[in-house]
Amino acid sequence: MSQYYTSLDHFALVPAIMLALFGCAVLLFDFLLAPGLRHRRWLLVFVVIGQAFTGLGLWRQQSYLAQQGLTQISAFQGALTIDGFSLFFNWVFLAASFIVAVVSYRFLEIEGEHHGEYYGLILLANCGMFFLATGTDLVTVFVGLELMALCFYVLVGFLRADRRSNEAAMKYLLLGAFSSGFLAYGFSVMYGLAGSTRLRDVALAIQARDLWDPLVFLALATTMVGLLFKVSAVPFHMWAPDAYEGAPTPVTAYLAVGSKAASFALLMRLFTGPLWTLREVWEPLLAVIAVATLTLGNLAAITQTNIKRLLAYSSISHAGYILLGVVAGNPTGLKGVAVYVLVYTFMTLGAFLVVVALRREELLGEDLDDLGGLMKKSPMHAVLMLIFLVSLAGIPPTAGFLGKYYIFLALIETRHYVLAVIGTLYAAVAVYYYFRVVRSMFAGEEADRVPVASSYGLRLALGITGILTLVIGVYPEPFLRLAQTSLAR
Numbered sequence: 001m002s003q004y005y006t007s008l009d010h011f012a013l014v015p016a017i018m019l020a021l022f023g024c025a026v027l028l029f030d031f032l033l034a035p036g037l038r039h040r041r042w043l044l045v046f047v048v049i050g051q052a053f054t055g056l057g058l059w060r061q062q063s064y065l066a067q068q069g070l071t072q073i074s075a076f077q078g079a080l081t082i083d084g085f086s087l088f089f090n091w092v093f094l095a096a097s098f099i100v101a102v103v104s105y106r107f108l109e110i111e112g113e114h115h116g117e118y119y120g121l122i123l124l125a126n127c128g129m130f131f132l133a134t135g136t137d138l139v140t141v142f143v144g145l146e147l148m149a150l151c152f153y154v155l156v157g158f159l160r161a162d163r164r165s166n167e168a169a170m171k172y173l174l175l176g177a178f179s180s181g182f183l184a185y186g187f188s189v190m191y192g193l194a195g196s197t198r199l200r201d202v203a204l205a206i207q208a209r210d211l212w213d214p215l216v217f218l219a220l221a222t223t224m225v226g227l228l229f230k231v232s233a234v235p236f237h238m239w240a241p242d243a244y245e246g247a248p249t250p251v252t253a254y255l256a257v258g259s260k261a262a263s264f265a266l267l268m269r270l271f272t273g274p275l276w277t278l279r280e281v282w283e284p285l286l287a288v289i290a291v292a293t294l295t296l297g298n299l300a301a302i303t304q305t306n307i308k309r310l311l312a313y314s315s316i317s318h319a320g321y322i323l324l325g326v327v328a329g330n331p332t333g334l335k336g337v338a339v340y341v342l343v344y345t346f347m348t349l350g351a352f353l354v355v356v357a358l359r360r361e362e363l364l365g366e367d368l369d370d371l372g373g374l375m376k377k378s379p380m381h382a383v384l385m386l387i388f389l390v391s392l393a394g395i396p397p398t399a400g401f402l403g404k405y406y407i408f409l410a411l412i413e414t415r416h417y418v419l420a421v422i423g424t425l426y427a428a429v430a431v432y433y434y435f436r437v438v439r440s441m442f443a444g445e446e447a448d449r450v451p452v453a454s455s456y457g458l459r460l461a462l463g464i465t466g467i468l469t470l471v472i473g474v475y476p477e478p479f480l481r482l483a484q485t486s487l488a489r
Contacts, residue, residue, distance in 0.1 A: 011064070012075035012082050015057035015090065016130045022050025023123030030116020040105070040114050044457070047101050047119045054126075055094055062087050078198045079137035084485035088338060089133035089265040091482075092345055093258055097126040099349055099464065100254040102457035107250050107356055113159055122254065125151035129262035136273075138187045138197040141266055145183070145230070148262060149176050152255055156247040168246025175229070175239040183226025189219035190274070203274035211280060220278055223270065224285070230263035231319045234292040241300075244312035245366075249359060252308055253352035256315050257345045264322055264341060271326060272334065279329065287327045291422055293320035298429045305368045307355055310433065311348070314392060317430065318344055321407050324419055328410035331487060336406030338483035343399035343472055347391040350465035354385040357452050357462070374441040378452040382441045384466045389434040391469045394427050399472035402479075 029046050061082050065073065072083035101122055108114040124147060131144025153176065157169025191197055193215060194205035209216050229236040244252045275282065297317030304310035318340075325337040357378075358370055375382040391400035404427060411420040472479050 008073060009075040009080075011061070012073055012080050012134070014060070015054045016127050016134075018050060018054040018057055019123050019127035019130065022047065022053070023120045023127060026050070026116050026120045026123065040109075043116050043119055044101065044105050047123060048098070050123055051094060051098050051101070055091075058087060058090055058094065074136075076137075078200065079140045080131075080134050081136040082134060084487065085265075085268070086134040088482065088486035089261060089341070090130055092261050092342060093126055093129040093133070096254060096258040096261070096345055096349065097122055099353075099461045100250050100258075103253075103353055103356055103455075103461045104248075104250040105457055106455040107248060107359060110359060111159055111162075111248065113161075113248075118155070118158060121151045121155050125155070125254070125258065129258060129265075132262040133265040133269075135266075136199045136269070138191060138199070138202070140197075141269070142184065142187060145263075145266065146180065148259060149180065152251075152259055155251040156243055156255065158248055158251065162246070164246040165248065166246075168243045172239050172243040179226045179229030179236065181226075182222045182229075186219050186221075186223030186226060189215060189222065193219065199269070199273050203277070206274055207277050211278065216278065217281065220275060220282060223275070224282065227263065227267045227270070228289060231260055231267065231322075232316050233289055233319050233323060234296045234316070237293070237296065237316050240316060241309045241312040244315070245306060245308045249308065249352060249356045249366075252311075253349050253356075256311070256352065257348050260315065260319065261341050261345060264337070268326070268334070268337065272329075283327055283329070286323055287416070287419060290320045290323035290327060291419070293317065293323065294423065294426045298426045298433075301433045302429070304433070306366055307368060307371065307437070308352075308366050310368075310437070311351055311355075314430070314434075315348065317426065318348075318392075320426075321404065321423060324416075324423055325407045325410055327419065328407070328414045328416060330410055330414050332406060332413055333410030334487055335480075335483055336403070336410050338486040339406050339480065340403035342479060342483060343391070343403040343469070346465045346468045346472070347388050347398070347400055350384065350388040350462065350469060351392065353458065353462050353465060354381050354388070357381055357454055357458055368437065368440050371437060371440045372445050374452075381452055381462075384462055385441060386438055387466055387469055389437055391473070393431045393434045395431070397470075397473045399469045399476075402473055402476050 026043060026046055030043055065071070072081050074081050101119060104118065108118060128144045128148030128151065131140055132148065135141035135144055153169055153173045156172050157165050159165035190202045193209070194202040196202065206216055225236065232240040244256065247255060271282070294317050297313050297320060301310050301313035301317065304313060322337055322340050325333045325340060355366060374385070387398065391398035394400045394404040408420050408423060411423070
């Protein structure tokens, strides 16, 4: 047994074990405690403890790599790899899950759907994300992807009495299963080519074949379809607006940042790994898809009056910018992808958290008019929303500018001048629809005079996201070094 399972394998798996154990244990914890409002607070405390243990596991792995002078740890005979790339993305996933967990308490109380399985699903989804960033085996990453996806299918439909939530979950489930089928087919073709599920073996098998080999192209095309659905790129974006609008708002935030970041981690593993030698084939395809994603995402957002749908189309357009970094493909572009994922996480989470704060028992708080006069009613929330929207638009000195800067710099370095110009033009379009929201907050009429509800967790989460959105833009050096570690593989 020892020749197949070593202490190093266990060490590599510790964060996932913590997430899985606490994710399952919270269900039992919820069952054992007496029903009532007070015990539900202990559910959140229990989840935060689980996330703290997970963070400790990631920190120990990072320290071990630094102390031993290693760039990576290979575990389970190459099925898992702990390196700078996986650690960077896992820290992002953990931060997103923590923020979503602490803001969900008040929201679930208002909705009357406060159940322990909600927190268990958050942790198990994070566990799936871990394998997407860490896995270097087709079976490993596919299981991780499906674990994450199954958790989100349930979370999107968690409001059982809400028809919008039920409809969103059904659409997401059907289209998600469709995309998973494509991805599974692409992986099966790769396995047929290599006779192995290890990514390094798949890379060698693809390198040994002709660039335009039909089987290789079939594997590439079907894998691309599955991955582009997960990141909501055009034309595989149709699920995102409905799922974002119908899901509970904290789940929408988690879906927008956690699921998308994890899917991009997998995309980067594959496109900079086994599919890298096919760059001549996929680069023009990805460039066209990136431009189409920017076009539809930005133009569709202009007409939206529902904030969650507006942010959904905004999320689609941001996927286009990240894809441009993959198209550039040089070190600056790959670093730009990491930077963009990092800043996108905090500024998008922050924008959705303000929408969470607007939710009261008598008001959904999701329409543009619901933000009217927010500056008079709650200056703090209005200013924070302004910071997040300015960052999403890519205006300095916020974090969003830093993300777009590195993407455009990479495109210029690789002489993709047309793509850089297109990206810049659509950044100007984004300013228009983001500032429609700003105008409503600062110059619109008050929708009502009911104070904006809040909680300790929500204030903490808004403080974290707001401060980081500004600090990353003003003092980016530590965060750039962190993003640089994602290239150490």
